[in-house]
Amino acid sequence: MNPMEARILAEFRTIAGDRGLISSPEELHTYECDGLTNFRVMPRAVLLPNSTEQVQAIVRICHRERTPFVARGSGTGLSGGALPVENGIVISLARMNRILEVDFPNARVVVEPGVINLDVTGRVSPQDYFYAPDPSSQSICSIGGNVAENSGGAHCLKYGFTTTHVLGLEVVLADGSLVHFGGKTLDAPGYDLAGVFVGSEGTLGVATKVILRIVKRPECVRTLLAAFPSTNEAGAAVSDIIAAGMLPAAIEMMDNLAIQAAEAAVHANYPNCGALLLVELDGPIAEVEALMIQVNEICRSNGASEIRVAQSDAERALVWKGRKAAFAAMGRISPNYIVQDGVIPRTALPRVMSEIERLSQEAGVRVANVFHAGDGNLHPLVLYDRRIAGQEEAAEALSSQILELCIAAGGSITGEHGVGEDKKKMMSKMFAEPDLATMQRVRCAFDPLQLSNPTKVFPTPRLCGEKPGEYVPHPAESAGIAERY
Amino acid sequence: MDAATKPEASGLHSALHDKIIALAGNGYARAATAADAVAGAQPKLVVEPGTERELAEILRLSNEAGLAVIPRGSGTKLGWGNSPTHASLILSTARLTEVFEHAWADLTVSVGAGCTIQRLQETLAQHGQRLALDPLWPEKATVGGVLSTNDSGALRLRFGALRDLIIGVTIALPDGTLASSGGKVVKNVAGYDLPKLVTGALGTLGVITRAVFRLHPLPRNKRSFSISASDGAEMQQFVLAVQNSKLAHTFLQSHFSDDTSPVTDILFEGTEAGLTAQETQLRKLSALASISEASTSTWTAREELWAFSDSADTAIAKISILPANLARTIELVKRIANQHQLRWKSLMYATGLGWLRLEGKAGSLRDALQTLRGELQGQGGSLVAFHRPEKMPAFDAWGNAGDALPLMKAVKQQLDPKNTLNPGRFVGGI
Numbered sequence: 001m002n003p004m005e006a007r008i009l010a011e012f013r014t015i016a017g018d019r020g021l022i023s024s025p026e027e028l029h030t031y032e033c034d035g036l037t038n039f040r041v042m043p044r045a046v047l048l049p050n051s052t053e054q055v056q057a058i059v060r061i062c063h064r065e066r067t068p069f070v071a072r073g074s075g076t077g078l079s080g081g082a083l084p085v086e087n088g089i090v091i092s093l094a095r096m097n098r099i100l101e102v103d104f105p106n107a108r109v110v111v112e113p114g115v116i117n118l119d120v121t122g123r124v125s126p127q128d129y130f131y132a133p134d135p136s137s138q139s140i141c142s143i144g145g146n147v148a149e150n151s152g153g154a155h156c157l158k159y160g161f162t163t164t165h166v167l168g169l170e171v172v173l174a175d176g177s178l179v180h181f182g183g184k185t186l187d188a189p190g191y192d193l194a195g196v197f198v199g200s201e202g203t204l205g206v207a208t209k210v211i212l213r214i215v216k217r218p219e220c221v222r223t224l225l226a227a228f229p230s231t232n233e234a235g236a237a238v239s240d241i242i243a244a245g246m247l248p249a250a251i252e253m254m255d256n257l258a259i260q261a262a263e264a265a266v267h268a269n270y271p272n273c274g275a276l277l278l279v280e281l282d283g284p285i286a287e288v289e290a291l292m293i294q295v296n297e298i299c300r301s302n303g304a305s306e307i308r309v310a311q312s313d314a315e316r317a318l319v320w321k322g323r324k325a326a327f328a329a330m331g332r333i334s335p336n337y338i339v340q341d342g343v344i345p346r347t348a349l350p351r352v353m354s355e356i357e358r359l360s361q362e363a364g365v366r367v368a369n370v371f372h373a374g375d376g377n378l379h380p381l382v383l384y385d386r387r388i389a390g391q392e393e394a395a396e397a398l399s400s401q402i403l404e405l406c407i408a409a410g411g412s413i414t415g416e417h418g419v420g421e422d423k424k425k426m427m428s429k430m431f432a433e434p435d436l437a438t439m440q441r442v443r444c445a446f447d448p449l450q451l452s453n454p455t456k457v458f459p460t461p462r463l464c465g466e467k468p469g470e471y472v473p474h475p476a477e478s479a480g481i482a483e484r485y
Numbered sequence: 486m487d488a489a490t491k492p493e494a495s496g497l498h499s500a501l502h503d504k505i506i507a508l509a510g511n512g513y514a515r516a517a518t519a520a521d522a523v524a525g526a527q528p529k530l531v532v533e534p535g536t537e538r539e540l541a542e543i544l545r546l547s548n549e550a551g552l553a554v555i556p557r558g559s560g561t562k563l564g565w566g567n568s569p570t571h572a573s574l575i576l577s578t579a580r581l582t583e584v585f586e587h588a589w590a591d592l593t594v595s596v597g598a599g600c601t602i603q604r605l606q607e608t609l610a611q612h613g614q615r616l617a618l619d620p621l622w623p624e625k626a627t628v629g630g631v632l633s634t635n636d637s638g639a640l641r642l643r644f645g646a647l648r649d650l651i652i653g654v655t656i657a658l659p660d661g662t663l664a665s666s667g668g669k670v671v672k673n674v675a676g677y678d679l680p681k682l683v684t685g686a687l688g689t690l691g692v693i694t695r696a697v698f699r700l701h702p703l704p705r706n707k708r709s710f711s712i713s714a715s716d717g718a719e720m721q722q723f724v725l726a727v728q729n730s731k732l733a734h735t736f737l738q739s740h741f742s743d744d745t746s747p748v749t750d751i752l753f754e755g756t757e758a759g760l761t762a763q764e765t766q767l768r769k770l771s772a773l774a775s776i777s778e779a780s781t782s783t784w785t786a787r788e789e790l791w792a793f794s795d796s797a798d799t800a801i802a803k804i805s806i807l808p809a810n811l812a813r814t815i816e817l818v819k820r821i822a823n824q825h826q827l828r829w830k831s832l833m834y835a836t837g838l839g840w841l842r843l844e845g846k847a848g849s850l851r852d853a854l855q856t857l858r859g860e861l862q863g864q865g866g867s868l869v870a871f872h873r874p875e876k877m878p879a880f881d882a883w884g885n886a887g888d889a890l891p892l893m894k895a896v897k898q899q900l901d902p903k904n905t906l907n908p909g910r911f912v913g914g915i
Contacts, residue, residue: 103809104729105725105729105808105809106807106808106809106837107728107808108807149674150674150678152672152674156672160645160649161672161674163648163649163678163681164645164649173892178888179887179888179889179892180887180888180889181889183865183887184807184865185805185806185807185837185865185866185867186646186805186836186837186838187635187646187685187803187805187838187867188805188867188886188887189867189869189883189884189885189886189912190883190886190887190889190890190893190911190912190913191682191685191686191690191893191896192648192681192682192684192685192686193682193889193892193893193896195648195678195681195682195684196677196678196679196681196682198678199674199677199678200677200678216728216729216730216731217731218731218733219731219733239590242590242592243590245613245702245703245705246702247701247702283733283755283759284731284732284733284755284759284762284763284766285762286756286758286759286761286762286763287733287755287756287758287759287762287763288759289758290756290758290759291756343670343672343673344670345588345591345593345669345670346590346591347588347590347591372672375670375671375672376591376670376671376672377672410668410669410670411668411669411670411673412668412670412672412673412674412675413675414673414674414675415670415672415673415674416672416674417674418674419674419675419676423675427675427676430668430675430676431665431666431675431676432665434662434663434664435664435665435666435676436676437662437664438656438658438662438664438666438679438900439666439676439677439679441899441900442677442679442682442896442899442900443677444899445892445895445896445898445899446892446895457676
């Protein structure tokens with residue numbers, strides 16, 4: 001890495017102030033990776049702007065100097081989306097953390113990108129509203145990061161992903177210009193650029209303002225916990241719940257290894273069993289109670305040995321605490337682990353599970369499984385010990401094989417963690433070349449110089465050609481073979 | 486070759502024409518008639534390719550030859566948008582009607598762009614499921630047309646718009662590329678969300694050939710009610726109270742017009758026990774207003790708005806406002822309509838989207854739409870005119886696309902650099 005030229009640093013300092021510029025190597029280390037720590041790149045500088053104008057000014061300098069930049073929220077991402085790029089800077093939005101407007105009659109909230117996900121709900125809950133997307137990291141992850149990754153969470157089965165709840169965006173494009181997508185009202189005339197921007201992993205620009213939709217809290221929430229002999233029976237129960245025409249707020253599954261880890265970490269008082277199913281229903285009390293009876297019956301008929309319904313908010317919170325702590329809890333049962341994120345059509349669950357089991361035994365590497373079972377989003381946790389020669393490689397290989405299983409089953413290489421740096425090579429296994437080329441053409445419209453988080457998402461970078469100029473007649477047309485009307 | 490497909494009838498040079506016929510198969514390319522006109526522009530040829538690949542290849546040839554291509558499903562909404570600057574060829578999806586896969590246990594369906602919504606719904610209903618969308622004219626409207634026009638109705642309040650229901654798409658680009666994005670699973674963040682980009686793009690970026698949707702179960706039971714109020718202000722109060730309540734309604738729509746008092750319809754879906762409890766709560770909420778079971782015409786309210794007798798005297802616009810501006814907007818409509826001596830009727834959803842029908846002299850219609858658009862845009866909303874009388878003075882269908890218009894043009898330039906698809910029909914001259 002080349003140190004940044006003093007004149008550029010001075011310019012950055014003028015824009016963001018002393019507090020808004022980090023350039024000393026020891027402080028820069030904090031930013032060399034995100035939640036995926038096996039990739040590390042030192043940025044040349046980290047900027048912490050506190051206004052849209054500052055973001056624009058910083059990006060304009062990057063554009064002039066052809067310096068790549070990576071926007072960063074809280075750095076909790078698990079695919080290396082906020083990993084710095086070689087010779088680039090990081091723009092941290094952490095200081096842009098104001099909730100600008102709360103509009104209850106229209107159920108809209110306008111925030112800056114550094115606002116923490118859970119703080120939105122915190123702000124609107126006195127009026128009985130909440131912000132629906134709830135990634136497990138919601139107490140620390142930022143809205144800007146959620147926008148970049150199109151974050152989901154346990155309740156997106158019913159409520160949808162970040163993209164469903166983002167109505168409008170203010171975005172600084174890679175040339176420093178400011179644009180607005182969508183708005184507080186729906187269906188603004190033109191292309192749905194907000195729809196394209198959400199989930200683009202920072203490759204299309206930097207969001208500086210986000211208009212969110214908030215949701216009224218349902219009349220009641222009921223959470224059921226059912227213990228099954230194995231994931232097969234639990235999976236069959238999930239299928240029956242869906243087949244019965246229900247749309248629960250969440251359906252989560254954990255296998256025995258994941259249960260053990262969660263118990264060790266947070267003592268959620270889970271039953272010790274082969275697979276645990278957590279089903280949450282919400283809505284009007286009479287409706288939820290009628291449906292809960294059915295869920296109960298479905299679980300029993302599929303072999304559930306123990307069924308509990310959380311009797312209080314405290315019990316419900318404890319049930320969720322175990323689930324949300326599951327990733328971090330792996331540290332209790334394994335020195336090292338890889339968090340994987342793949343999606344399969346839910347019906348492929350038994351087949352894919354037994355394949356994972358087989359691969360795990362072959363490789364001699366354990367796999368704990370946590371799923372958003374309602375939508376087929378798997379989070380296999382591949383456990384290994386770095387100190388044992390060959391285990392890390394075996395774990396990485398197994399982790400990739402699991403994604404290939406997902407693709408073969410007609411699923412996806414990522415349901416919510418994103419492609420980032422981590423999975424870009426897998427993109428060409430999921431998409432054909434013309435599919436990826438089309439996406440890159442869209443990228444070229446937003447960022448022709450490819451300065452905004454370049455080298456991420458796509459397996460092979462593609463230069464944006466010169467913009468096609470004025471209309472040039474086709475040879476056939478000039479020769480009179482065809483005419484233009 | 487019959488007379489209608491002779492090169493001179495189609496106006497295409499014979500070499501190109503023969504290639505297209507060879508691709509689509511004889512009988513699937515014909516000379517266009519007056520009935521195929523697109524908002525005043527007369528195309529020369531109508532082609533119905535039998536496969537996605539054929540469609541892409543015909544599009545590529547047309548693009549190379551510099552023809553203007555108008556994608557078409559059943560043509561129910563072909564008049565939406567501005568008139569094309571030129572039109573050479575109608576590229577029809579009428580033969581791409583296959584339901585490829587209804588993965589009912591996974592609540593997804595993959596379907597050809599030419600399949601009608603009704604046929605799709607009938608297929609899904611065999612497993613107790615539906616595409617939770619109520620577009621106009623489902624018996625004719627196709628998947629591709631509904632997507633391209635982003636047509637949604639009252640169900641959007643509960644289930645979201647097409648952007649929330651589509652999970653995968655295949656499009657044919659003018660250079661002949663067939664590109665897929667999204668996938669077959671509901672949860673998927675791999676790559677850019679191009680299904681959303683082409684939804685509502687009016688076929689200006691690519692021709693949708695196939696779509697994958699997430700599905701919802703058909704309701705077990707449903708009940709609907711109508712609530713009347715004395716004026717717009719009272720109605721707004723009621724609508725906002727419902728939205729701010731714990732009711733789990735599926736839709737909420739309000740009717741306003743120049744000669745009736747406002748009425749709001751509400752629909753509930755669920756178990757009998759749940760419906761009874763919600764009805765009780767609703768009656769408490771609407772204690773002051775009159776409430777009755779809704780009539781069946783509730784389901785087709787939007788189509789009734791479109792069922793006008795004289796298209797020369799009628800304009801229809803989609804408007805978008807903040808939900809809490811409902812009463813204010815209705816007052817505005819009333820004032821502007823009175824000023825211009827127009828009759829009016831409106832259907833407003835609780836999402837803030839709505840439809841407005843104005844009737845009167847063509848010149849007055851234009852002035853009224855212009856004034857109303859200005860006012861709504863001033864409040865952060867929009868007005869898009871979907872039906873304008875032929876004699877109405879020039880009036881852009883879309884209105885202001887904001888500061889992202891240059892970027893929209895750049896996206897268009899990347900995917901359709903020769904401006905082959907629906908030229909001039911979309912926002913800002915795209």
